[in-house]
Amino acid sequence: MTVSPHVKINVKIQTDDFDLNIEIDKLKYHNKNIGAIVSFVGLCRDESDSLSALEIEHYPGMAERQIKNISSDAIHKFSLFGITAIHRFGKIKTGENIVLVIASAPHRQAAFDGANYVMDFLKTSAPFWKKEHFKDGVSGKWVDAKDADNTALDKWKH
Amino acid sequence: MTVSPHVKINVKIQTDDFDLNIEIDKLKYHNKNIGAIVSFVGLCRDESDSLSALEIEHYPGMAERQIKNISSDAIHKFSLFGITAIHRFGKIKTGENIVLVIASAPHRQAAFDGANYVMDFLKTSAPFWKKEHFKDGVSGKWVDAKDADNTALDKWKH
């Protein structure tokens, strides 16, 4: 498979929020062959009003490199034009954005599959850990890994 | 299945472009239980630089009503919080946006499935027709329906 010269991979691990419009414009820049852009935004839910914030820890260096590798895999696997992946760390309040993945492609299903694939890996295989802080002031609790996320990852192994 | 009081359906058929950030903010408004938002943007490709624009015709009234019904189906089928669907009509130049679908949900896979489901219906069952205008001035050609799109629709019938 040949990769288009238009291919773009943008990966950032940051404390700041992101702007979806700006990130989509970057992927579109100088490429009029894009027919489909799928974006995923993951947010901090308030869990029936009990949660006040999440604290997200990551492994600097490893996180960036691994997400770049996963994005490159996705581009080859689904013939994408580009992937943007931004994961925040530090304290994130309920209702705030945690993670953004965007996939651009000539056609619809490739863009959906590309964004979904990168998200499955971010959930299970990228070095991030979440700690929950509750409104009742109870000290933080580390979130357990979910079997459902690992099962979701398995669907790409064929 | 019960539907949350937060459920929102926003459907618009318009000539103007849309703003993804604004539409997402509308879906998020007053709901901190949203954990996942998936957006699909469909764009007018330049088909190897041969196309100059698409002209999109629709059946007013029927288009809005049908898309609202499909969005409501999706909300029940996947337990979503909301769907936004905006389809443009009239003349659309290459590189411009054609269609937007956003699905919000408590969890990731529901949001992906909801947006994908509504898009499959928009492609095959909503009353829109596309005519291609080429750069060489050759008079417009109506786009044929694609078997692949109808096959994509079949995957939800089980």
Place this chain on the structure above:
Amino acid sequence: MKLVYFSWIRERLDMSDEEISLPENVISLGDLTSWMNTRGDEFKAVFEHKNVVRIAIDQEHVDDMTLDITQAKEIAFFPPMTGG
């Protein structure tokens, strides 16, 4: 009754809509498409392609040719949709 046309069917018939009075023997949707086929060369060029003409009665997509259409207000004819 109002008939409306879209896409290349509208262009071929050179009109987007028309008001008609149905002949008395046109009761079902099948009767209507058969009658349309007799309205001249341009209509024939459209309605002889039964597998590509899609139909909506009062803005609901239908494909049952036995449906009674005598109470319909608006019937639309169009090719397969290509939105999205």
Place this chain on the structure above:
Amino acid sequence: MKLVYFSWIRERLDMSDEEISLPENVISLGDLTSWMNTRGDEFKAVFEHKNVVRIAIDQEHVDDMTLDITQAKEIAFFPPMTGG
């Protein structure tokens, strides 16, 4: 060699990283985790749960306990990831 710790493993050991010199008989990754288990109660509380401790050597995720680690610069220990 630098060892780094994340999440509840970091909290339990009360340090985010440390510089150590490995005993001469620690060659493989399996040797390392066995040795870690002998470094006191807090280490034991972490490393007796072999199925929940994930390992990266020089920022590459690994799970082969026979790997030679004597040339590694940085080895990380952490629980299953919960990003996204």
